[in-house]
Amino acid sequence: MIGKYEFDSKEQAEAKIKALGINSHTIVTLGNLIIIDGTFDENDVEITTPIRSELYAVDVIWRGLIDHPYGWKYYSMTPNNPKHSFL
Amino acid sequence: MSLYTDIKILTTANGYKVDKLYSVKPTNGDGDFTAIRNTTATYENSSGAIVSAATDVPRLDYSDGSCPTVLLEPASSNIFSNSGFSGAVSGTPGTPPTYWDFNKSGGSLTVETSKYSAGNKLKFSTSNARHIVKESIYLNASTTYLCSMLVNSDLAIALREILYTSSPSGATIVWYINGVESNFSTNIPTGDSVISMKITTVSSGYSQVFFGIGIYGNSFTANITFDLPQLEPLPYRTSYIPTVTTSLVSRALDSIIDSGTSADFNSVSGTLYLKAKALVSSGTDRVLSANDGTAANSASIVYDSVANTVNGVYTKAGVVIATCTAVITDVTATNKIAFTYEGSSFKLYVNGSLEHTISSGSVTASNVFNSLDSNQGDNTLHLEAKVYEIQSYSKVLTLLEVASL
Numbered sequence: 001m002i003g004k005y006e007f008d009s010k011e012q013a014e015a016k017i018k019a020l021g022i023n024s025h026t027i028v029t030l031g032n033l034i035i036i037d038g039t040f041d042e043n044d045v046e047i048t049t050p051i052r053s054e055l056y057a058v059d060v061i062w063r064g065l066i067d068h069p070y071g072w073k074y075y076s077m078t079p080n081n082p083k084h085s086f087l
Numbered sequence: 088m089s090l091y092t093d094i095k096i097l098t099t100a101n102g103y104k105v106d107k108l109y110s111v112k113p114t115n116g117d118g119d120f121t122a123i124r125n126t127t128a129t130y131e132n133s134s135g136a137i138v139s140a141a142t143d144v145p146r147l148d149y150s151d152g153s154c155p156t157v158l159l160e161p162a163s164s165n166i167f168s169n170s171g172f173s174g175a176v177s178g179t180p181g182t183p184p185t186y187w188d189f190n191k192s193g194g195s196l197t198v199e200t201s202k203y204s205a206g207n208k209l210k211f212s213t214s215n216a217r218h219i220v221k222e223s224i225y226l227n228a229s230t231t232y233l234c235s236m237l238v239n240s241d242l243a244i245a246l247r248e249i250l251y252t253s254s255p256s257g258a259t260i261v262w263y264i265n266g267v268e269s270n271f272s273t274n275i276p277t278g279d280s281v282i283s284m285k286i287t288t289v290s291s292g293y294s295q296v297f298f299g300i301g302i303y304g305n306s307f308t309a310n311i312t313f314d315l316p317q318l319e320p321l322p323y324r325t326s327y328i329p330t331v332t333t334s335l336v337s338r339a340l341d342s343i344i345d346s347g348t349s350a351d352f353n354s355v356s357g358t359l360y361l362k363a364k365a366l367v368s369s370g371t372d373r374v375l376s377a378n379d380g381t382a383a384n385s386a387s388i389v390y391d392s393v394a395n396t397v398n399g400v401y402t403k404a405g406v407v408i409a410t411c412t413a414v415i416t417d418v419t420a421t422n423k424i425a426f427t428y429e430g431s432s433f434k435l436y437v438n439g440s441l442e443h444t445i446s447s448g449s450v451t452a453s454n455v456f457n458s459l460d461s462n463q464g465d466n467t468l469h470l471e472a473k474v475y476e477i478q479s480y481s482k483v484l485t486l487l488e489v490a491s492l
Contacts, residue, residue, distance in 0.1 A: 022466050026125040026162060026339040034225055044253060044295045050225060061125040061339060084164075084335045087126040087139075087328060 001062045002086065005075040006055035013056045016072065024064070026086070030057035033083050059084050090488055095351040096459055096479040100155040106143040108157060108343050113351065120145075120346045120459075125339035129203065129327045130158055137203035137315065137327050145343070146326075148473065151364070156473035157343070158326065159461055160366065164337040165328035166224055166232070166318040167296075171206025172198065173331065180218065184209070186333060187220045190297055193306070194218030201314050202237065206329055208314035215308050217301030224318060226255055228291040235263075235283035235324040236298060236316045242309035243274040244300075249311060250282050251302040255292030261285040285322055323367045342469055344460040346477075352377050352456035353481030354384065356429040359399075360478035360492060361388045365418040366471040369394035373471050377479060378464030379455045385464045386456070388424050390472070399426030399435035399443075403451050411435030413442035421475065423492055427483045434483075439490035 007013040010031070017027055036051040062069070068076055091097075096118040102109035103122065110118035122145040130146035132138050133155070140146045148158040174185030181196025183189050184207075193216030201208045211218045226232060234252065246262050246269060254260060262271045263283045275282060286294070296318065300307050315327045330336045354377070361375050372392050378385035383405040389398040395418050399411040411433050415422060425436040433445040459479055461470035478492070 024123060024125075024342070024466060026337070028162075028164070028337050030335070031227070038225075038293055040223065040293075044221075044223075046293060050293075059337075063123075063125055082334055084337065087128060087336055087338045 001065055001067070003060045003062060003068055003072065003076050004079060004082070005058045005060070005072060006053070006077050007058065007075050008055065010056045013058050017058070019071075020069065026061040026063070028059045028084060030059060030084055033057050057083070059086070061086060090484075090491065093480055093482060094478055095481050096347050096477070098346065098477040100147045100157045100475060103145040103147065105141065108145045110346060117348050118346050118351060120343035123342040123344065126337070128160070128338050128341070129329070135202070137201075146341070148326075151473060154475065156364070156475055159341040159343065159470050159472050159474060160325045160338070161321065161469065161471050162338060162340040163319045163321050163325045163328065164335050165330050166320070166335055167222060167316050167330055168333040170316050170328070170330040171201065171203070172209055173207065175207060175209060183220045187222050190219040190221045191217040191299065191301060194300065199312070203315060203327055203329060208312055210310060210312040211300050212310045213300045213307055215306045217299070217306055219297050219299030219302050221295050221297045224294045224296055226258075226286065226288050226291060226294050228288055230288050230320055231322045232286045232288070232318055232320055233283055233322060233324055234286060234296060234318045235281060237279065237314040238275065238282055239279050239312040240275055240277055240309065242307060242311070243277055244307060244309060244311070245272045245274055245303065246282060247271040247303045248301055248305060248307065249275070249298060250284060251297045252284060252286060253295045254286050255288050255290050255294060257289030259287045281324065283324060322370070325366070340469055342461055342466070344458065344462070346459040347377075347457065347479065349454060349457040351481070352454065352479065354386065354451045354454050354456040356450070356481065356483055357386060358425060358427045358478075358480040358482065358484045358489075359386055359388055360423070360425045360476070360480075361474070362421065362423045362476040362492075363472040363474040364421050365390045366473070368418050372468050374463040374468045375459075375461055375470050375477065376464050377456045377459050380458055380464065382463045382465040382467070384451060384455050386426060386428055387463060388426050390418055390470075397422070397424055397435070397437065399433060401428050401433055401448070401450065403449075408448035408450070409433035409445040411443040411445055413437050425484065425489045425492065429483045436486070436489045439492070441486055
């Protein structure tokens with residue numbers, strides 16, 4: 001099962017991950033994702049900086065689970081244009 | 088008597104199925120490893136093609152020659168968008184792949200089938216001209232990335248003329264040709280090579296990654312093909328991770344565990360043997376261990392975090408009893424490492440030579456090991472290597488016997 005989550009902060013995400021203990025899940029911390037790209041001039045000089053989400057994104061392949069672990073479901077989400085996927 | 092008779096567990100890059108890497112011995116299945124990888128992954132098959140293995144299927148990789156290895160890699164991601172160059176159209180100047188742009192377009196582009204057949208590779212052809220594509224990538228702060236590609240060139244040309252980046256402020260870049268650190272003005276050889284840049288960032292920001300012909304400002308007459316581009320948050324190249332859209336794509340780590348039962352080990356007296364190439368020469372300890380299902384009681388072969396160092400480690404009740412150490416020429420080359428333990432004697436052999444003996448401490452009083460794992464017994468410090476062979480004996484091999492392996 002694959003879950004995509006957006007936590008309120010990096011600290012909250014790290015606490016949730018730490019609470020899982022040693023495990024066989026695959027956890028990818030994406031951080032504060034870029035929601036609007038930066039722009040550049042013709043010489044590749046940055047004109048505007050990117051705008052990042054205030055939420056902290058984490059994607060997980062839950063090995064052996066068919067539902068979100070306790071305390072994770074509230075933060076799960078289904079993005080329209082995912083910024084990350086698994087092979 | 089043949090040593091084969093004494094082997095309790097013998098595993099080579101041989102038979103497999105979903106979630107299983109078969110061992111040659113024992114033949115009753117007790118020595119088979121459980122293979123874990125939460126995603127698909129690619130590897131080079133015996134024909135030289137890059138192909139995909141399904142989730143939990145071990146990869147028998149032929150990238151180092153005709154003898155396959157069991158490929159055990161860390162998790163990684165490819166940050167490049169559209170690494171398969173879809174959308175590219177052959178022509179003069181041609182059309183760049185989707186999400187890539189021309190930086191210079193003074194030559195021709197030919198779209199060919201990649202070594203990974205589901206993708207394309209790009210051939211740049213110039214006649215005293217420059218022809219370059221680029222992609223804009225956002226890099227995080229305080230991170231090491233490796234940007235790498237397979238190239239085929241008919242011209243010995245400086246690295247910086249075919250692969251370059253404008254990285255965030257403060258970033259350092261180290262260049263490599265076929266894994267050997269090189270100056271960016273060093274010419275690549277004609278024919279096939281792997282070129283890469285290790286980018287270590289201080290601050291976050293955009294990086295423009297360029298590849299093609301004539302990036303540094305000179306014009307050339309050349310034909311150069313680029314294939315399997317990968318930008319990953321690791322200091323070395325791992326197996327190819329194909330990407331299609333702008334979405335970052337990740338591969339999960341490999342693990343092989345749970346080989347053997349208590350009948351296959353003797354924690355009082357034994358030999359652990361590994362013939363393999365480490366994927367990287369330093370960084371974090373990487374472990375193959377016979378253990379009791381924990382890291383507390385184990386006999387381990389360790390690729391140390393210190394460059395080109397290997398250890399034989401015996402741990403009892405959570406206390407390290409002995410650490411035999413050897414510094415060798417290159418852990419990323421094929422090495423045969425053996426660790427023996429009995430009573431208060433611990434010995435580490437590398438390529439048939441005794442490297443270190445420790446005669447203090449003591450092994451456990453009873454047989455407690457029941458599993459052979461590509462980690463330290465608690466699902467941490469996973470082995471990252473190309474594995475030719477793993478052997479476990481419930482006796483101490485002699486120097487002559489180790490030398491014969």
